[in-house]
Structure formats: structure tokens, C-alpha cells
Amino acid sequence: MAMAATLHDADAHPRPHGDASRIARVDVIRDMVEAEHRWQAFEGPDFLFTPYQRFEFLDAWQQTIGVHDGAAPFIVIATDADNRPLLLLPLTVGRENGARIARFMGGKHPTFNMALWRREFAETITGTELDGLIAAIRRQPNGPDVLAFTQQPQRWRNIANPLAQLSGQPSTNQCPLLIMTPGCKPEDRVSASTRRRLRNKERKLQSLPGYRYFVAETDADINRLLDAFFIIKPQRMALSRLPDVFSDEATKKFVRDACLATLPNGARAIELHAIECDSEMISIFAAVADGERFSTMFNTYTISDNARYSPGLILLRYMIDHFGERGYSSADFGVGSDVYKLTFCKHDEPMVDTFIPLTARGKFAALGMSSLTHAKRLVKQNPALMQMAQMLRNAISR
Template identity: 50%
Template sequence: MTMAAAIESQTADARAWSKASRIAGVDIFHDLAAAETVWRGFETSKQFYTPYQRFDFVAAWQRQVGEREGLRPFIVVGHDSERRPLMLLPLAIESRLGARCASFMGGKHSTFNMALYDRDFAANATEADLATLLGSIAERSRVDALALHQQPLNWQELPNPMALLPRQPSVNDCPLLVLEAGAAPTALISNSFRRRLKGKERKLQALSGYRYYVATESADISRLLDWFFRVKPQRMAEQKLPDVFAEPGIEQFIRTACLTPLADGNGHVIDIHALECDDEVIAIYAGVADGHRFSMMFNTYTMSGNAKFSPGLILMRDIIDRHAAQNYRALDLGIGSDEYKRLFCKSDEAIFDSFVPLSLRGRLAANALSALNRAKRTVKHNPALFEIAQNLRSMFR
């Protein structure tokens, strides 16, 4: 029996598959608070999840952004016969192409999307497990389709169980730097590049109070964010890009996540790395970290004359060296192919999308969304088409 057949016949096939599946039942929550306890139970070193799916990250996004956009939480928990949670899908429902579609909470601010898993379950998950999960969702909800974007094929050296579903490459790639254990600094960033950055940094080191640090105090975090929300719109206007940080709820979401400490005390939900001197903030990079990977979310640099000394690249070097010294194994600079990312990241993270129909109406929507994403990827990876698309976007803007 194929996965496609299992999805198509939904309830009946789910019951047949369940005999071979460890998922014995599914709970569905439409309230973040109701799911919080089981959700946080997945956030331990013994479980399998990305920092973009931490409860505090997703809750801040949903309450500040998702609710404003009319998205309703749809949190799916699969459990075994003894009701031990095996996985949690942090989704939200929206109407797309006339169908009720469930997608990962976090929107475009989440580089990677993945369920939270019991690590042993994730390591041995089967098509039967997923067929049971999908059949239960179809039977117990009115969701027509799952539209699951930007999922990693692997995370922390384990395969992502959702890759067993029908899938296609995501629209964009994610530049990745693998940090080999014990690698010399020059293996991560070449000697010649380091020398160039060191030459530029000498100019900055002459500034009074020049320093690199990770913000830990609330006052510093708020001050750096105040600066970011003043400067970033100017930088985006220079590039003739829309100010995505001005969209409703985004600033509140970012401030909440940056100011929320992690339960284990190792940083915040979003960490801010900064270069500054006594007179000004020179550059910041903000991202999420989990002891294994640092993943960049947003950044900007000064509008002053100090910008000519490449402070963003210097800060990126400091971040790479810091995390390599802490035995991190990977670092990514977020979705997109900006030129500066290729100075550090020579490979790409394999990420995929899945559009899974759960009803006839959902099949029409899933097929249309799949085709749209394939078209977007074609444009993004064809320089001539991409230039045309950029020109058209500028004209309409």
C-alpha cells in the first residue's frame, strides 16, 4: 500500500495502517496555553526539534503576528498506546485558494520548520506512522490540506520523518557552514580573508570602547533593538526593498523573543550579537541557537562612515569563531543567496516543501500551491527570469 493511497482513503486506511504504527492516537489543540505543558516537554536535549519551534518563539509570533492575520492555532500531538507524546506539529489554519490549509506557525521569520519529536520515534519513524497521523487529522478536523514549507531533510544528524511524505525542493536554498570538530580557524575562514578583515578591523579598533559581545541584559537588548528598528528601514530603502519589519506585530514579536530568556539560562529565544563603540552601534546579527547550530535571522549595520570597514563581515567572523569554540557543528545565514553569505557558507542546507491533501477540495489547493512553488523556484534559480521578476516588482512598487 502506498503513502498516496493511505492519504486518499483517509480514515479507513488509517485504521488499517494503525496496526503497524506506534501512533495510537492524536490530540488537537486550538489554544497555545492548553498545549504548553506537552510542548515544553519536547524541549530537552533528549528530544528532536529546531529552535524555531520552541514554545516561546512560536507563542510570541502567534500572539503578535498570527492572531493579527486571523490564523488559528492547530497543534497536533501524536501519542502512543500509553499516551506518551511522540510528536507535536505546531500549525495554524488559514484559508488559501478556497481551502482550509494548515501551515507551520512562525511565517517567514522561521528559517526552518519541523515537528517536535521524541528522538527515538524520529529515528525510526515509518510511512505507517505518518499515514496514521494524517488519517487522524483528516477524520478529526475540517482541515483540507497541509502546506508545510521550508523543512530540513536532516537535523542534528537525524532524518526528518516528514521527508517520508511526497515533497519538492523549497523555493529558496539556505547557505550553510559546517563546523567540523577540531577544525582550525583557517579551515572555517581562509587566511587571506581573515587578513583582509583584520586590516579593516584595525580602523574600528581605534574607536573608543570598540567591542564585540552577545547582549544578555534587558537594557542592552532593548537599546540594540531601538537602534535596529531605526536603521534597518533606511538600509532597506537604500536597496529599494519593502520594510518587512513595519508589518503589523513584527516588531512586538521580535522584541518579545529577544527579551525572553531560555529556560536553561543559556541565552535568549533570539540572541543578539553586536559590534559597537562608545559613540554608536556598528553592526548587529540576531539569530537562534541550540548548542548545535547558530541560525541567523536578521542583521544590519551603521549608516555612519564606519560602514566602509565591513563591520557586518567582521561581526560574522566573530560569531563563527565563537560558536566553533563552543563545539557547535553548523551555522547558517538564513534563506536567500545574498553575496555576503557565500563568503562564509560554501554549501546549502537541503530544505523541502510538502503539500498534502486531506480532502478533494484540499487536493485542488495542494496541487495549485505545489505548482506555484515550483514556478517560484524556477524563477529564483534562473538569473534572466529573476531579473525580469525584480524589474516588474520595482515597477509595481
Template identity: 50%
Template structure:
């Protein structure tokens, strides 16, 4: 296995057991990390679909590059040089320090490492101490800013939850899907009837139907429509359009077209369409056990009157429940429509870890800023004031 871009291979502290971390390497380009990355994806499958190589390499090559974020990929190996974990981080300067955060920026709902499942299941605080010691030995970063991490993933604890942590700024609404659940167990009969009544209006349109994009041509056509309509919807809501930021459209297009080893796409696109137009579009990532929403929008035409976004969401819930998917989330944030489907919240956390003396103040500032944002987001009065202030400034 080649380590062409390894900053040096000074060993971390000696492991206390054979299966523990014996060395921590830092890779600074994607091509060097790809073999290890894909091997951990395939072998243990203990990562979220947001951490797939095809997804994050597309982000780094387009959006990340425009954000002046450089790859900072941490690989932990055991005494026999077997990868135990890979942290897909990107390095930027902030607060006068070198700050490493998860790749993906604003476009990942969940951030995680990629872990050997057996190691993750048995990881202890001492293992995390060795990981941090290995990073400190390289002296290449001052602060780890590890945000929006799930406490658990597919019923297994996230090893990074062993680090000091705090609540993330936002919650993530979650729909758990018990095995064999009936549709009415997930969406109430009354709500389902209301949506079916609205959908009858759309069903009268020539060529109306629910589709999951499969061909390159279909994916491209739906994305062309999305990138025309989404800026208008964001402006209507007086929200900044993150999809207009440099490199973001190219990232989304590449990731949506990327085909995984399984034959599936890195991002799934679901849509309601008719002969006349695209009516609604929801896109997200799936791994067989969970579907996680990334982005969505709906038509500007009068067909919007019939709640096509909610109708499409009902189709998506039914689709993934039929596949045996165990959970579904609609992304970060407490939008009202999400609560119509998701009654619970996914516990997510942030960790800000100083690795050098210079990084101590920056870690404290980053932690305090996020704590303050969490307070505002969970206080209706403060949130209302913040929204009015943001709109006034804009």
C-alpha cells in the same frame, strides 16, 4: 495531562506496533499545548530552535494573530498516551480552503515538528499514513502546506521527509564546522587578513568591541537601534520591510527577551558597538549544535565603509566554532555575502498534502506556485527580470 482545547479525540487507525501512533489530537490554544510542547523540547531535543515554545508562542500572540492565523497544534500519541510528535501549525483560509502551515511565517528559516527522538529515528511511511489518517478523521483542515523543512537535523532524518516533497523555493547557505577545526579551515587566511585590516579602522573608535547581549537593558537598547535603522536599509535596497508588518516588532522583542530553561535567550543578539553608536547587529537562534541567522543590519554612518557586517560575521563564526557548534547558516537566500562564509547548501523541501477533496486543487496550486518560484530563483535571467518587474511595480 489536560486536553482542554482538543477538537475531539477520535482515534486514528490502530498502530501496527506498540510504539506507533495510536491517536492524533488537535489543540487550538497555546496553553493546552504548552506542557506537551515543553516536554518534547526537553526530552528528545529533536526540533530546531525555531520550534521552541517561547519563540513560536511570541510569534502567534503578536504576528500570527494579526495574520488571522489560529493555533492548529497536532499531537500524535502512542497507545499509552505518550506524545510522539507535535506539529506547531497555524490555520488560515486560502484559495477558499482551510490551510495549515507551520507557525512562524516569514521569520523561521527551518520548519519542523517536535519529535520523540526514538520514534523519529524509526518512523516509517506507515507511521505518516496514520498521522494523516488521524488528521483526516478530524475534518478540520483541507491542506497541509509544510514549507522550508530540513531533510535532516543533527544527523537524524526528518520524519516528514517521508511525505511527498519538492525542493523549496530558496536554498539555505550552510557552513559545516568539523570538530576541532582551526579558524583558517572555516575562513581563509587571506579573507581573514582583509577583515582584520578593515577592523583596525574600527578598533580606533573609543569603546569599540564585539558583544553578545545578555541583560534586558542591553537587548532593548540594541533592538531600539535595529528598528530605527532596518527600515532605512530596506528602503535603500527597495525591499519590503517585513519588520513593519503588524505584530512583528512585538514578536521580535518578546522572543529576544525570553529566557529559556537553560538560562539562554530564545534569540541571541551579536553586535559591534562603540561609545558613539551601534555599528552592526546580527541576531539568530542556537541550540548548542547549530547557529541560524534570523535578522541583521549595520550602521548608516561612515563606519559602514569598513564592512562591519562581514567583520561581525567573522566574530560570530569564531565564537560558535569555539563553543564546539557543528554548523552555522545565514538564513534563506543567496545573498553574495553569505557565500563568503557558507560554501554549501542545506537541503530543504516543501510538502503540500491534500486532506480533503476540496483541498486537492489548492494543494496543486500551492505546489505549482512554489515550483515556479524555485525555477525563477535558480535562473539568473528570470530572477533579474523578476527583480526589475518588482521594482517597477513598487
């Protein structure tokens, strides 16, 4: 069911050149089926969005993990006076500590959260138009107390992300970034010394019968890779004394549904890349891609002796070359400063969190979430505190 707020003259703010606010109507849709047609209108070349906000990806999440966690869709769509789409906010609402919190759909699985924007609108939106948007959301019946906009990229495709400018604070983790120049030599993407080191390791694997790198394209290959992933991953996590975040059935179904989901262009919502031989699956990496950026998601690698030859790094090198040869200009491997990420990434993708209270109750909730995020960031930046946190996590997981 959709609820609408029309921005009447009293709510319209003058723009610097004298025109009225371009946002004429704000609808809130609370059903994925009802939202699908309008959502897909935002995924053309005139719009700005990350691959994590595609309908197919988030619909798979909502129908599995979202339903399991009790997250209710709260999809905000802004249009102009000619009913042209300007912005879509893919949110869900859930109750946390007595307050109704609106978060980006997708939970912990997207690296980046942001709205889907008409590109020209994102480049020229004014502060008063943003104020009008927030005011329209605030007027929605049964709405949230807080808008919790976390892990927002400050820029996307070299365009400032408007919602990341709203009194944001640095996210708990930043995201290492690999910048690639389209058409460059392979050694400009991955250094010659790193390539040489990985080639020496790979020679041990290349002697295995049936050794190959490939991208899963058929449903049969996708299901085969995921079957192997769900066997290997819990063993790999147990060896690291970490909880298996893929253990529950809702998460497994989301992963499988999103990997099998086909986009309008024929690609998969999540791509699976792998190295295997006749006797075993050696390494698997999942990624989302949009023609300019590819971002890795989940991964695992064998628990056999072949693990000592760094198959995960070898697979990443294959993936970087695969996308680089197709003209991609950047890559990231998720948040956090793991050593393997820094092997390839020499830059960071700055990300911010923004907590916007919409009610009196929301003011206290927003303050609490902001303070908690700040504290987590301090821990991550302090090696001694981080070591203590890791020791506590290991003790709890025993």
C-alpha cells in the same frame, strides 16, 4: 480546546516486525496556554527539533503576528499507548483563496520548519504510521483542507526528517550551510585569507572609541539594540529600494518579545550579537541556537561611512568564532545565495516543500501551491528571469 482521535485497531497498520502502530492517540490543541506544558515535554535531550520550534519563540509569534494575521493554532500531538509524547506539529490554520490551509507556525520568520519528534520514533517511523497520522488529522472537525509543509530540512542532526520524505519537492530557495569541526583551528572555520581581509578592514573600526563585539544578555542591552535596529533598518532598506518588512507593529512586538523571552536553560529565544562604539551601533545580527547549530535571522548595519568597512561580515566572523569555540558544528545564514553567505558557506542545507490535500477542495489548492512553488524556483534559478523579477519589484516599491 483539544480534540482527540484515537487510532483504533481498524486504523492501526502492522510494522515490519509485526507490532501495531505506536501512535495510539492524536490530539489537536487550539490554544497556546493549554499547549505549553505538553509542548515543553518535547524539548528535552530525547527529542529532535530546530530552535525555531521552541515554545517561547513560536508563542511570541502567535500572540503577535499570528493574532494580527488571523492564524488559529492547530497543534497536533501524537502519543503512544503509555501516553508518551511521540510528535508535535506546531501548525496554524488560516483561509487562503477559499481553502483552509495548515502551515507551520512562525510565518516567514523561521528558516526551518519541522515537527518536534521523539528521536527514536523519528528514526524508525514507518510509512503506515505516517499514513495513520495524516488520517487522524483528516478526521479532526473543522480541520484544514491542505497541510502545507514548507521549508523543511531533509535531515536534522543527521537524522532524516520523516515529513520531508512525503512526496516533497525542492523549496524555492536552498540554505547555504557552514560546517564546523568542533575543536578545529579558527582558520578551519573561516579561511586565513578571509580573516586577513576582514582584519585589514576592522583596523579602521578598532580606532573608534569604545569599539567592541558583544552578545546582549540583559533586558536593557536587548532593548537598546532593538531600539537602534528599528531606526537603522528602515533607512538601510530604503537605500536598497526594498520594503521595510519590520514596519508593522505586530512584527516589531514579535521581535522584541522573542528576543526578551528566556528559555528554561537561561538563554534567550533569539540572541542578539552586535558591534558598536561609543557613538553608534555599527552592526547587529540576530540568531537562534541549540548547542549544535546557530542560524542567523534579521540583521542591519550602520548607514554612516563606517559601513564601507564591511561591519556585517566582521560581525559574522566574530559570531562564527563565538559559537565555534563553544563546540558548535554548523551554522547557516538563512535562505538565499547572497554573496556574503557564500563567503563563509561552502555547502547547502537541502530543503523541501510538501503539500498534502485532506479534502476534495484541498486537492486543487495543493496543486496550485505546488505549481507556484515550482515556478518560483525556476525563476530563482534563471538569471534573466530573476533580473526581470527584481526590476519589477523595484518598480513597484518606488
